[in-house]
Amino acid sequence: TNKALPPAAATSADGAPGDPSAALAPLGHPTGAYRAALQRVFDTGQPQEYYRTVDTPQGEVYYQTLLVPELCDGSIDTVLAITHDITALKQAEQALRAEHQHVREAQAQQAATDSLLRRTEAVARTGSYELELATEHFQFSDGLFRLFGEAPGAFFPTLSFIAARSYPADVATGQQVLAQAIADGQPYHYQRRIYWPDGQLRTLEAHGQVECDALGQPVKLLGLLQDVTEREQAAQELSRVKDELTQRANQDYTTLYNSIDEGFCVLEVLFDEAQKPFDYRYLNVNPAFEKQSGLRGAVGKTLRELVPTVEPFWLEVYGGVACSGIPARVESHVEPLGRWFDVNAFAIGLPPHRRVAVLFEDITERKRTEEALRTSDTHLRQAVALAHLGICHWDYQADRMRGNDERFLMLGLSPGQEVLTGAQVVALTHPDDRETWASIRQQLETQGEFQASYRIVRPNDGAVRWLSEVGRVVEWQQEKPAHISSVLLDLTADHEAAEALRQSEARYRSLFMNMEQGFCLIEKVATAPHEPSDYRFLAANPAFVQHTGLADAVGHTIQQLVPGAELHILAVYDEVVASGEPRQLEEYVAALDIWLAAAVAPAEQPGRLAVLFSNVSERRRAEQTLRESESRQAYLLALSDALGPVVAALEIQAAVTHTVLHHFQADRCYYGEIDGDTAIIRQD
Known part of the structure; x- marks a missing residue:
C-alpha cells in the first residue's frame, strides 16, 4: 500500500497488517461485493471496479x-x-441532481x-417577441403568431419574412424607428x-425597449404588439368624418347629421385670461343630439x-383637445343629466x-346592464356560498385542483391550502369508493362530463361525509x-x-308483516252516479288474508x-x-260470514284510507250463545211459574200457549195434538 491509501484500508478486520484481502478492500473488512469483484478479475483476467461508502464523523466518504x-x-x-476518494464527485452529482430538480420546478x-x-x-389580442441583435434570431409568443393570422409555430420568424408580410410603406x-431606438x-x-x-390587412401597434449588456451595448430587443385594427378603423372613420365635414357641402353635411344614430356637435371652447377653459x-x-344628450335648444x-x-x-x-389637437376617447358619467356617455372628441x-x-x-342602458351583470355575479357568488357549493377548477393534465373555500371545508381541509x-x-376518499375516480376520468375522456357520488373521510375530525359532484370539460387540448x-x-x-327512513320502513315492514290485526290501504275509485261507492286495495298485510280469506286483494276493488x-260500511x-x-x-x-271491529283513518293522500281491523266473530258468537242461553232459562222459569198453580189439562195448554206467545213475541200460538198423519189444534 502507498501512503495515499487510508489507514483503515491497510488492515484486516482484527487490525493485523499484511492481510492481502484486507489490503485490497478499501476502508475496512472485505465485503461480499468486493470479493465478487476480485473473483471476476481472476475469472476474466479483466480489470473490475468496486465502490464503497464509509460513514465518518465528518459525513459519508465515497471511494472507487x-x-x-x-x-x-x-x-x-x-x-x-487503485483507490480514489470520489466524495467531491459524488457531492457534485448530488448537487447537480438537486439543481436539476429546481430547474424542473422552475x-x-x-x-x-x-x-x-x-x-x-x-x-387581449396581443403578442410579444424577443430579437437577438447579433444573430437576428426571433422568438415569437403564440399570441404574435396569431396576430400574423397563423397558428403558433406555423412559420420561422425572420426580418425578411416580416418585411415580406408588411405593408410596403411601413x-x-x-x-428607422428600430434603428433610432438601438442607437x-x-x-x-x-x-x-x-x-x-x-x-x-391588419394594423399592429408595437411598444418595445432595448436591452444592453454590462458595457452598455445593445444586445436584444423586447417588444409587445397589439392588434389595433378596429381602433384604427374607428379613428380613421372619425378622421374621414372630420375631413368630410370640412370638405363637403352643406347638403352632404346635413345628410350625415341626419343619418347617424350617435349624437354629434361642434363646440367652441371658451378660455379665460389664464388660458384655462371655463365653458364651451x-x-x-x-x-340625434337631443335624443342622446337630453338637451334641447x-x-x-x-x-x-x-x-x-x-x-x-x-x-x-375638451380644452385639452382644443389646445393640443390630440383626439380624446372618454367614457364617463354626467351627474346632473343622470347619463353615461361614450365620447370621441377631436379638434376641427x-x-x-x-x-x-x-x-x-x-x-346609460349598457352601463346599467353591466351593473346588473356585476350584481348578478355578486348574487351568484352569494348563492353559491349560501347553498354551500364547492367549486373546483381542475387542471386535468397537470392533475391540480383549485377550489373555493367551501370545497376545502367540505373536504375537512384549510381553505388556505x-x-x-x-x-x-x-x-381523502373512503377506501371503498376510490375506484369512483377511475370512473370519473373515464366519463371525462369519453363523454366530456361526469357525475359521481362518493364518500370522503375528513382528516380534521375523521367524519365520513357523502359528496355528490358534477363536472364538465371546458377546454380540450389535443x-x-x-x-x-x-x-x-x-x-x-x-x-x-x-338511512333513517330505510330503518323506519324496515321497522314498519316488520310490524306490517307480523302484526295480528289485519291492515289494508284502500283508495276510492270513481263510480257511476247511481252506483254504490267502491274502493281499490293498494296494500294488505298477511293477517288481512287470514282474517278475511281474500287472497290477492291488492289491485282489486271491494x-x-x-x-x-x-x-253502510x-x-x-x-x-x-x-x-x-x-x-x-x-x-x-x-x-x-265474519264480524269485524275496525278503525278507519284518512291517509296522507286524498281519497285514501288506512283500515286496521280484527276478526271478532268468535266473541260475537259467544255473546250470542250466552244471550240465547239466558233467554232459554228465562223462558223455562216463566213456564214453570205459569204451570205451578194449574193441574187441569186445558189450563196447562192455555198456560203453555200463552207463555210461548209472549216469550217469542208471536202473533198467534197453537197447541195441537198429532195422531199419525192428523194434527188437531186444541188451543188457539
Missing part, C-alpha cells in the same frame, strides 16, 4: 477502487487495487406562466400594417347655461378657433381534457335521512271481491274521506 490484474507467464500473479412554474400568458394574449418606417437605447413605439394569409358654446348639433348656448352644475372634468377634456378648424367636434353616444392534486383527493369545472355538494344529511258488500268509508276524521265500527259482513 479499480482492481487491475498483472500477469506473469500467462497467469495472474498480482492484483493492483420549468413547471414557467409553463403555468406561459399558459396564463397565452390565454391573456388571446383575450417597412422603412419601422426600420439611443430608448424605448420605442410604432405601427406596422401586415397582411394575413387570406389577404386581410354649442355651435352646431345633429338631430343647445345651439348658441353654453354648457353652463344648459347644465350649471356640470363637472369641470368635461371642460378639461384652425387652432386659434378652439373648436372641437364631439361624436358621442348615450350608453388552495391547491390539491388528484392523488391527495383520492387519499383531443384530451385540459381543464374541467365542477360543483361539489355535501349530501350527508340526505343520506343520513334516507265490489269485485265482495259483491253486495254492506253499503262503504258509507262510513265515504264519511271519513269527506271529513278527514277517523271512525271506528264493528259490523257483520254477511258475504264473508
